[in-house]
Amino acid sequence: MSDRPAxxxxxPNAFVPGQGNLSPEDQALxxxxxxxxxxxxxxxxxxxxxxxxxxxxxxxxxxxQAYLDTYNNVASVGHCHPRVVEAMARQAAVFASHxxxxxxxxxAYSERLLGHFPPALSHVMFTCTGSEANDLALRIAEAHTxxxxxxxxxxxxxxxxxxVAAMSPSLGAGVALGENVRVVPAPDPLRLExxxxxxxxxxVQAAIGDMAAKGIKLAALIADTIFSSDGVxxxxxxxxxxxxxAIRKAGGLFIAxxxxxxxxxxxxxxxxxxxxxxxxxxxxxxxxxxxxxxVAAVVMRPDVVAEFGARARYFNTFGGNAVAAxxxxxxxxxxxxxxxxxxxxxxxxxxxxxxxxxxxxxxCLGPIRSxxxxxxxxxxxxxxxxxxxxxxxxxxxxxxxxxRVLISATGPRxxxxxxxxxxxxxxxxADLFLDRLDTALAR
Amino acid sequence: MSDRPAxxxxxPNAFVPGQGNLSPEDQALxxxxxxxxxxxxxxxxxxxxxxxxxxxxxxxxxxxQAYLDTYNNVASVGHCHPRVVEAMARQAAVFASHxxxxxxxxxAYSERLLGHFPPALSHVMFTCTGSEANDLALRIAEAHTxxxxxxxxxxxxxxxxxxVAAMSPSLGAGVALGENVRVVPAPDPLRLExxxxxxxxxxVQAAIGDMAAKGIKLAALIADTIFSSDGVxxxxxxxxxxxxxAIRKAGGLFIAxxxxxxxxxxxxxxxxxxxxxxxxxxxxxxxxxxxxxxVAAVVMRPDVVAEFGARARYFNTFGGNAVAAxxxxxxxxxxxxxxxxxxxxxxxxxxxxxxxxxxxxxxCLGPIRSxxxxxxxxxxxxxxxxxxxxxxxxxxxxxxxxxRVLISATGPRxxxxxxxxxxxxxxxxADLFLDRLDTALAR
Numbered sequence: 001m002s003d004r005p006a007x008x009x010x011x012p013n014a015f016v017p018g019q020g021n022l023s024p025e026d027q028a029l030x031x032x033x034x035x036x037x038x039x040x041x042x043x044x045x046x047x048x049x050x051x052x053x054x055x056x057x058x059x060x061x062x063x064x065q066a067y068l069d070t071y072n073n074v075a076s077v078g079h080c081h082p083r084v085v086e087a088m089a090r091q092a093a094v095f096a097s098h099x100x101x102x103x104x105x106x107x108a109y110s111e112r113l114l115g116h117f118p119p120a121l122s123h124v125m126f127t128c129t130g131s132e133a134n135d136l137a138l139r140i141a142e143a144h145t146x147x148x149x150x151x152x153x154x155x156x157x158x159x160x161x162x163x164v165a166a167m168s169p170s171l172g173a174g175v176a177l178g179e180n181v182r183v184v185p186a187p188d189p190l191r192l193e194x195x196x197x198x199x200x201x202x203x204v205q206a207a208i209g210d211m212a213a214k215g216i217k218l219a220a221l222i223a224d225t226i227f228s229s230d231g232v233x234x235x236x237x238x239x240x241x242x243x244x245x246a247i248r249k250a251g252g253l254f255i256a257x258x259x260x261x262x263x264x265x266x267x268x269x270x271x272x273x274x275x276x277x278x279x280x281x282x283x284x285x286x287x288x289x290x291x292x293x294x295v296a297a298v299v300m301r302p303d304v305v306a307e308f309g310a311r312a313r314y315f316n317t318f319g320g321n322a323v324a325a326x327x328x329x330x331x332x333x334x335x336x337x338x339x340x341x342x343x344x345x346x347x348x349x350x351x352x353x354x355x356x357x358x359x360x361x362x363x364c365l366g367p368i369r370s371x372x373x374x375x376x377x378x379x380x381x382x383x384x385x386x387x388x389x390x391x392x393x394x395x396x397x398x399x400x401x402x403x404r405v406l407i408s409a410t411g412p413r414x415x416x417x418x419x420x421x422x423x424x425x426x427x428x429x430a431d432l433f434l435d436r437l438d439t440a441l442a443r
Numbered sequence: 444m445s446d447r448p449a450x451x452x453x454x455p456n457a458f459v460p461g462q463g464n465l466s467p468e469d470q471a472l473x474x475x476x477x478x479x480x481x482x483x484x485x486x487x488x489x490x491x492x493x494x495x496x497x498x499x500x501x502x503x504x505x506x507x508q509a510y511l512d513t514y515n516n517v518a519s520v521g522h523c524h525p526r527v528v529e530a531m532a533r534q535a536a537v538f539a540s541h542x543x544x545x546x547x548x549x550x551a552y553s554e555r556l557l558g559h560f561p562p563a564l565s566h567v568m569f570t571c572t573g574s575e576a577n578d579l580a581l582r583i584a585e586a587h588t589x590x591x592x593x594x595x596x597x598x599x600x601x602x603x604x605x606x607v608a609a610m611s612p613s614l615g616a617g618v619a620l621g622e623n624v625r626v627v628p629a630p631d632p633l634r635l636e637x638x639x640x641x642x643x644x645x646x647v648q649a650a651i652g653d654m655a656a657k658g659i660k661l662a663a664l665i666a667d668t669i670f671s672s673d674g675v676x677x678x679x680x681x682x683x684x685x686x687x688x689a690i691r692k693a694g695g696l697f698i699a700x701x702x703x704x705x706x707x708x709x710x711x712x713x714x715x716x717x718x719x720x721x722x723x724x725x726x727x728x729x730x731x732x733x734x735x736x737x738v739a740a741v742v743m744r745p746d747v748v749a750e751f752g753a754r755a756r757y758f759n760t761f762g763g764n765a766v767a768a769x770x771x772x773x774x775x776x777x778x779x780x781x782x783x784x785x786x787x788x789x790x791x792x793x794x795x796x797x798x799x800x801x802x803x804x805x806x807c808l809g810p811i812r813s814x815x816x817x818x819x820x821x822x823x824x825x826x827x828x829x830x831x832x833x834x835x836x837x838x839x840x841x842x843x844x845x846x847r848v849l850i851s852a853t854g855p856r857x858x859x860x861x862x863x864x865x866x867x868x869x870x871x872x873a874d875l876f877l878d879r880l881d882t883a884l885a886r
Contacts, residue, residue, distance in 0.1 A: 011756055029545045036553035037763075038566035038745060039752025043543055050545035054538050072540065074760060080536050089532035093523050095497050096735040097515065100486055102472045102493035110479035123481035128571040128737040129761060135604045160759060161578045162606035174754030287760055292539040294571040294737040294761035302481060309482025311617030313454055316603060317517060317730055318572060318737035320480075 011172075012390070012414035013044055013397050020047035025062070044408065046398045054079025057422050057429050059406065067404045070421040070433050073374075076263055076288030077334040078424040084291045087330035091323045098321050099126070105325040112332060114299065116270045118279045121299050126320030128294040130259035130286025131159025134222070136314070137282045137298050138163055141253050143308035147217030148180040151207045151247070155186060155412035157229040158222060158257055167222070170229045170412075180216055182207035186230035186412070187239055190367060190378075190385055201242035208250045218252040220281075225272030226261035231411030232376025232418060234266070234369050240276040253304065254278075259286035259296070260374070264335050264423060267345030267372025275371060291331050295324040340423040344372035350427050351375060351419070354434040362441040364392055375419035376410070388413035392443075399440035405433055454615075455833070455857035456487055456840050463490035468505070487851065489841045497522025500865050500872050502849065510847045513864040513876050516817075519706055519731030520777040521867040527734045530773035534766045541764050542569070548768040555775060557742065559713045561722045564742050569763030571737040573702035573729025574602025577665070579757070580725045580741050581606055584696050586751035590660030591623040594650045594690070598629060598855040600672040601665060601700055610665070613672045613855075623659055625650035629673035629855070630682055633810060633821075633828055644685035651693045661695040663724075668715030669704035674854030675819025675861060677709070677812050683719040696747065697721075702729035702739070703817070707778050707866060710788030710815025718814060734774050738767040783866040787815035793870050794818060794862070797877040805884040807835055818862035819853070831856035835886075842883035848876055 015030075022030065029050060033041065049067065053060040056078040059067045069079070077084060091105070099106060110124050127133045142148055150167050152158065157170040165171055166178035177183065184207050185192065187200035204221060211218055221243060227233035244254040261272030262285050273280050281304050286296035296319075308314075318324070335341060352370050355377055359365040366378035366385045378385065379393035393415040400407050410418040421429065458473075465473065472493060476484065492510065496503040499521040502510045512522070520527060534548070542549060553567050570576045585591055593610050595601065600613040608614055609621035620626065627650050628635065630643035647664060654661055664686060670676035687697040704715030705728050716723050724747050729739035739762075751757075761767065778784060795813050798820055802808040809821030809828045821828065822836035836858040843850050853861040864872070 014756070026545055029547065029550060032550045032554070033545070035565070036550060036557060036567060037542075038568065038743075038748050040568065040748060040755060040757035041542060042756045042758065043545065048545050051540060052538055052546070054540060059538075059540070059544075074541070075539065080539060082536070085532060085535045088535060089528060092528045092531060092735070093525070095495055095502075096518065096523060097494060097497060097502070098517070099480075099484060101502075102469055102476070102486065102491050103495070104472070107472060107475045107479060111475070114479060122478070124479060125481065125483065129575065129759065131759070132572065132575065132604065139605050139608070160757060161575065161604040162582050163604065165582070165755075171755060292535070292761070292764065292766065294764075294767075300481075305481050305483060312483060312608075312614060313457070313485045314483035314603060315485065316572065316574070318735070321735065321737075323735065324737075 011042060012409040013394065015043035015045055015048045020045070022047055026050050045401045047401070049401065049406070057425050065404060067406050068429060068432060069406050070419050071406045071408050072422065073260060073265065073420045074287045074292050076265065076423050077291050077331055077338070077340060078422045081291060081334055083334055084327060084330045088293055088323055088327040091326035096321055096323045098317055099319070100315065103322050105322045106320045109325040109329045112329065113297070117283070117299055120279055120301050121283060123302050123305055124297050124299045125314060126324065127296045127298070127316050128318050129159070130284060130296050131161050131164050132316065132319070133259070133284040133286055133296040133298050134158045134164045134257060135161040137222070137255050137284050140282065140298070140300065140305050140308045141220040141255065143311060144304050145217065145219045145252060147219040147252070149182065149211040149216040149218040149252070150178070150180055151182050151184055151204055151221045153186040153223060153227065153230050154183050155230045156224065182211060186227055187233055188231065189233065189235070196236060197239040197242040200239060201246045204243040205246050208246065218250050220253040220255050221247040222255040222257055224257040224260055225276065226266065226371060226374050228260045228418065229410055231416040232369050232374060234275070234371040234374070237275045238277050241278050244278050253281035255282045255284065256280035257284050259284060263288045263331070264341035265344055265372055265374050267341060267348045270341065272371070289331065290324060290327045293324060293327040294318070295328050338424065344423050347425050347427055347430055348372035348375070351430040351434070354430060358434060358438055358441065364389065364441055364443060373421055373423055373425055377417040377419065379415045379417060388415035390414040393417060396440045400436055403436045403440065405436045454485060455852040456837065458486035458488055458491045463488070465490055469493050488844045490844070492844065492849070500868050508847060510849050511872060511875060512849050513862050514849045514851050515865065516703060516708065516863045517730045517735050519708065519866050520734050520774055520781070520783060521865045524734060524777055526777055527770060527773045531736055531766055531770040534769035539764055539766045541760055542762070543758065546765050548765045549763045552768040552772045555772065556740070560726070560742055563722055563744050564726060566745050566748055567740050567742045568757060569767065570739045570741070570759050571761050572602070573727060573739050574604050574607050575759065575762070576702070576727040576729055576739040576741050577601045577607045577700060578604040580665070580698050580727050583725065583741070583743065583748050583751045584663040584698065586754060587747050588660065588662045588695060590662040590695070592625065592654040592659040592661040593621070593623055594625050594627055594647055594664040596629040596666060596670065596673050597626050598673045599667065625654055629670055630676055631674065632676065632678070639679060640682035640685040643682060644689045647686040648689050651689065661693050663696040663698050664690040665698040665700055667700040667703055668719065669709065669814060669817050671703045671861065672853055674859040675812050675817060677718070677814040677817070680718050681720050684721050687721050696724035698725045698727065699723035700727050702727060706731045706774070707784035708787055708815055708817050710784060710791045713784065715814070732774065733767060733770045736767060736770040737761070738771050781867070787866050790868050790870055790873055791815035791818070794873040794877070797873060801877060801881055801884065807832065807886060808884055816864055816866055816868055820860040820862065822858045822860060831858035833857040836860060839883045843879055846879045846883065848879045
C-alpha cells in the first residue's frame with residue numbers, strides 16, 4: 001500500500017548518531033543524551049540544532065543565531081508568548097489543583113471552548129496530551145458502541161500510548177498494529193482514482209466489511225482532518241463526508257483528531273472538520289491548546305459519553321488543573337485578539353502562492369496542498385508528481401536547517417515538506433522562507 | 444477476594460449529585476460542571492469544596508476559609524511554592540520546546556534525577572503523567588520479554604490510559620481488566636497468613652502458574668511500593684523481595700510504581716522500593732515530580748529498553764520539554780534545601796505516634812500503617828481490626844471536611860483513612876490534624 005521506511009522505527013529527518021557536523025560541545029550533549037535518555041529518542045536533522053531561546057517565530061541557538069521556525073505548531077501563538085506565560089505563572093502562584101474540587105477556571109474555559117463547537121458537541125473532558133485524548137476517545141467509543149474495531153489511514157499518527165500506538169502505522173513496522181485495527185489508503189488526490197470522497201469511502205467500506213467478516217465489531221473511524229502524517233491533504237473540501245456517512249451507517253463513530261489542525265491553523269475555521277461540512281461524534285485536541293503547556297481534551301456529544309460515564313469515572317491528576325485552564329484560556333485570548341486565524345488564512349494564501357510560483361521554476365517541487373498555515377509540498381523526481389523523492393526532500397530539509405530555517409518532511413514516502421509555522425508567521429517571514437527554499441531546491 | 448464497592452465506577456468519598464449542603468453559588472458550579480464536563484467526573488466529599496487559593500499546606504475556599512491539606516501529594520513541596528513557580532515561569536518565558544532539539548536543561552535534570560537511583564538504573568524517559576509513564580513501562584516490558592502477562596494487586600491503581608486502566612482493578616467492575624492481567628491479593632498484613640513476603644510471593648507464583656497454563660507469556664509484576672489504593676502497606680520492610688525474586692525467576696520484570704511514594708515521601712529514602720532492599724527493573728514517577736506541572740518519567744536499566752529502542756522511537760511532545768525540566772529541577776532543589784525527606788520522616792513519626800495514642804481511646808481507629816508522611820489508618824467496628832467500616836470512614840472524612848481538614852479514604856474496603864499531606868507538613872500541622880480527628884472519631 002505504501003513504501004514505508006524499511007527500517008522499523010525509522011522516521012523522516014532523524015539524526016543518525018555518528019553523522020553530521022556537530023561542534024565538540026554539541027557532540028558532548030548528544031553523548032550525554034544517549035547515556036541518560038537511552039536509545040528510543042530521536043533528534044531532528046543530520047546536524048541537530050541546539051536551542052536556548054524562542055520568541056515569536058524565531059528560535060535561537062547557543063551561539064545566538066536565529067532560526068526561522070516554519071515547523072512547530074505547538075507554540076502556535078508564538079514561542080514564549082508573554083501573555084500566555086504570564087497567565088500560567090499568575091495562576092500557578094495562586095492555585096494549581098485538580099478537578100475533584102470545584103474551581104471556576106476550568107468551567108469558564110470549558111464553556112468558552114465548547115462555544116467554538118457545534119451545539120451538539122457539548123461535553124469536554126481534559127487530559128494532558130493528545131495521546132491521552134485519543135486514548136480516552138478510544139475508551140469512550142468502545143463503551144458507546146460495544147465494539148473495538150478502529151479504522152485509520154495508512155500513515156496515520158495518533159499518539160504513543162499502547163492503545164494509540166497500535167493504531168498509528170506511521171510509527172513503523174516495529175510497533176505492531178492491533179488486531180482490531182484496519183488500515184485504509186489515505187485520501188491521496190494523487191493516487192486514489194475518481195471522486196476522492198467516494199474513493200476514500202470505498203476503502204473505508206471495504207475495511208468495515210473485512211472487520212465484519214472477521215467478527216470484529218466496529219467502534220470508530222479516526223482521522224486527522226488535515227492528514228498531516230499522510231502528507232497533508234486538505235482538498236477538495238468535504239471529501240471526508242462520504243466516509244463518515246459510511247462509518248455511521250455501520251454503527252461506528254467518527255473521531256476527528258484535531259491535535260494538529262485545530263485552534264485556527266487551517267485559516268478558515270477553528271477546526272479542520274469544519275472544512276468538511278460535518279459534525280464529528282468526538283473531537284480530540286492537543287498540541288497548540290496551551291502553547292506548550294501540557295493540556296489536551298476530548299469534546300463529544302453527551303450520548304456518546306453516557307455509557308462510559310455510567311460505568312467508569314475519569315480522573316486525570318493534571319488534566320484540566322487550574323493552571324492548564326488559565327493557560328489554555330490565554331491562548332484563546334491571543335488567537336482572538338491578535339486575529340491569528342485570519343492571519344493564518346491570509347499569510348497561508350501568500351505562502352501558497354509563493355510556493356506555486358517556485359514550483360514553476362523547480363520541477364522537483366511537485367503538488368502543493370494546504371489550508372491556512374498548514375502546507376504540504378511534494379518533492380518529486382523529474383517533474384512527475386507520482387515520483388516521490390524522499391532523498392532529495394531530506395536534502396532540502398537539511399539545507400534549510402543549514403540556512404537556519406526549521407522545517408521537516410512527512411508522508412508515507414517521506415517526501416512531503418511539512419510547513420507548519422507558529423500562526424504569528426508574517427508575509428515577510430513567508431518571503432524569507434520562500435527565498436531560502438528557492439536556494440535549497442537547486443538540484 | 445475483596446468486598447469491592449458494588450456499584451461499578453463507585454469511588455470512596457465521591458460527591459453524589461443532589462446531596463450535600465451546597466451554597467446556591469456552589470450548586471450553580473456543580474450544574475455548570477455537569478453541563479460542560481459530563482458524567483465521568485467526580486467531586487470529593489458529600490459537600491464538595493470550592494477552592495480558590497493554595498499556599499504551603501493550606502487551601503482556601505471562596506469565602507477565604509482555610510483548609511488544612513492532609514491529602515494532596517501532588518503539591519508535595521507545598522501548594523504554589525514560589526521557587527517552583529518562579530523556575531517554571533522563568534523557563535517558559537525563554538524556551539519551552541521539545542526533546543527533538545538539543546537542550547541542556549533536560550540533560551542536567553536527567554543526570555541529577557538518575558543520581559538518586561542505583562547505578563544500574565541509568566536511563567530515563569519522560570512523559571507528562573503517571574498514566575503515560577506506566578503505559579510506556581508496559582510497552583517497554585512487552586518488547587523486552589516478548590510477553591504480555593501483567594500481575595497487579597487486588598485494588599491497584601496505575602492510571603487511566605486504556606492499557607493501564609485494564610490493569611487497575613480499583614477503577615471498579617465497570618472497567619474490564621485485560622485478559623493478560625492477573626490480580627493477586629494485596630500484601631495485607633491483617634489478612635495474609637504467615638510471613639507476609641512469602642505469602643504474597645505465593646500468590647504471585649500462583650498467578651505466574653495460571654498464566655503459563657493459559658499460554659500467556661509473562662511480562663511484569665507492577666506494584667505501587669506503598670500500596671496506596673490497597674490501603675497503604677509499608678511494613679515489614681523487605682516484604683516485596685520474595686515476590687520480585689519469583690517474577691524474575693519466571694522471566695518477568697518488576698516495575699516499581701513510585702508515582703505516589705516517590706520523591707522522599709516515605710521519609711527514609713527517595714523511593715519506596717528502597718525500603719524493600721531491592722532494585723526494580725523499571726521505576727515509574729509522576730505526581731509530585733513537578734509539584735503540579737504535568738511531568739512524569741520512566742527510569743530503567745539500559746538492557747530493559749534496548750529492544751524497545753531498536754524497534755520503536757519514542758516522542759512525547761510535551762514530555763521532558765524545557766519547562767518540565769526546569770520545574771522538576773526546582774522541585775529537587777526544594778526537597779534538598781528544605782530537608783523535606785527528613786521532615787517527612789520526623790513529622791511522619793510524630794503523626795504516627797499521635798495516631799497510635801488516639802487509637803488507644805477510639806476503638807474505631809484500627810491498625811495504622813505508615814512510612815514518613817504516607818499513612819493509612821483503618822476505621823473498624825467494635826475494635827475488631829478485620830471489621831472494616833467504610834460507612835464510618837466516610838463519616839469521618841466528611842466530618843473532617845466540615846472541620847476544614849482535607850483527607851480521603853482508600854483501600855479495597857474503602858475504610859482506610861489516607862493521610863498524605865504536602866511534605867512541608869509541620870508537627871504543629873500534625874497536632875491540629877490529630878485534634879480535629881479526635882473529634883471526628885466520636886461515634
